[in-house]
Amino acid sequence: MPPEPQKATVTDIAKLNEDHTLFTLTPEKPFTFKAGQFLMIQFTDAEGTLTRRSYSIASPPSQNTIELCIRIVPDGKAGKYLSNLKKGDVVQISGPFGHFTVPDGETADVILIGAGTGIAPMRGIYKDLLAKGHAGKVHLFFGFRYISDFLFKDEIEELTAKHPNFIFHPICSRDENWKGDRGHVQSILEKYVPQDGRPKRAFVCGMMKMCQECQTVLEKLGVPAENIKIEGWG
Numbered sequence: 029m030p031p032e033p034q035k036a037t038v039t040d041i042a043k044l045n046e047d048h049t050l051f052t053l054t055p056e057k058p059f060t061f062k063a064g065q066f067l068m069i070q071f072t073d074a075e076g077t078l079t080r081r082s083y084s085i086a087s088p089p090s091q092n093t094i095e096l097c098i099r100i101v102p103d104g105k106a107g108k109y110l111s112n113l114k115k116g117d118v119v120q121i122s123g124p125f126g127h128f129t130v131p132d133g134e135t136a137d138v139i140l141i142g143a144g145t146g147i148a149p150m151r152g153i154y155k156d157l158l159a160k161g162h163a164g165k166v167h168l169f170f171g172f173r174y175i176s177d178f179l180f181k182d183e184i185e186e187l188t189a190k191h192p193n194f195i196f197h198p199i200c201s202r203d204e205n206w207k208g209d210r211g212h213v214q215s216i217l218e219k220y221v222p223q224d225g226r227p228k229r230a231f232v233c234g235m236m237k238m239c240q241e242c243q244t245v246l247e248k249l250g251v252p253a254e255n256i257k258i259e260g261w262g
């Protein structure tokens with residue numbers, strides 16, 4: 029059984045693009061978690077059934093609010109519930125859950141690979157590592173379909189300008205107007221993951237097939253299997 033849910037107030041709702049919304053929650057009691065973990069939102073669906081859905085925490089633990097980057101599925105049970113939420117509403121959350129976390133005191137280079145909404149836990153992790161002054165490099169690979177799906181663009185660009193050890197590789201699969209790398213994120217790992225013999229730890233989040241393909245390439249590039257964590261959602 030998941031831990032007893034607690035209340036959190038929806039303190040902000042920001043539309044990031046047509047499908048994605050950033051929900052800011054302020055928990056009633058302190059909610060302790062590690063960057064990369066997820067929580068569950070519990071709600072009563074349209075049929076009156078108590079339902080839970082998992083959402084990665086897209087903000088670092090140092091904040092006293094929790095941000096969730098959610099792709100609203102219009103016909104989904106949570107989709108219907110979430111799209112009706114307003115600022116000031118109270119939601120039931122439980123957690124934290126999961127082991128998609130960087131070990132304490134890690135000094136290795138960290139490779140973060142997110143596709144689509146898979147950027148959500150990465151945002152919590154890179155913000156946390158950079159704020160803590162991570163000693164190694166932090167490589168962020170972000171794959172998206174259209175330029176409008178390039179979530180957190182300004183924020184990521186600001187962080188890359190500020191932190192020389194934060195290296196960002198966006199890749200777009202479908203937009204003809206995109207001038208950078210084209211294709212799926214797994215296709216550029218070989219090009220950009222340095223073969224420099226430095227210890228590396230990798231995190232991959234998105235559709236399971238993409239996660240598995242990234243894992244295969246990363247292992248080929250010398251990242252030990254035990255240093256690769258994947259969180260596949262579909």
Ligand SMILES: Cc1cc2nc3c(=O)[nH]c(=O)nc-3n(C[C@H](O)[C@H](O)[C@H](O)COP(=O)(O)OP(=O)(O)OC[C@H]3O[C@@H](n4cnc5c(N)ncnc54)[C@H](O)[C@@H]3O)c2cc1C
Nearest residue numbers: 066081082083084097098099101104105106107145148261
């Ligand atoms: C560990 C974990 C972390 C997650 N973190 C996030 C997160 O940070 N952000 C986020 O947006 N989601 C996240 N998810 C997915 C989320 O839990 C829900 O599955 C998603 O929001 C859909 O729920 P729903 O109730 O609206 O749809 P449902 O009622 O469960 O499904 C309705 C229909 O939509 C289809 N469907 C379900 N999910 C999707 C989808 N993603 N895209 C297209 N069709 C879909 C189903 O197959 C079904 O036909 C995470 C899942 C897991 C397991």
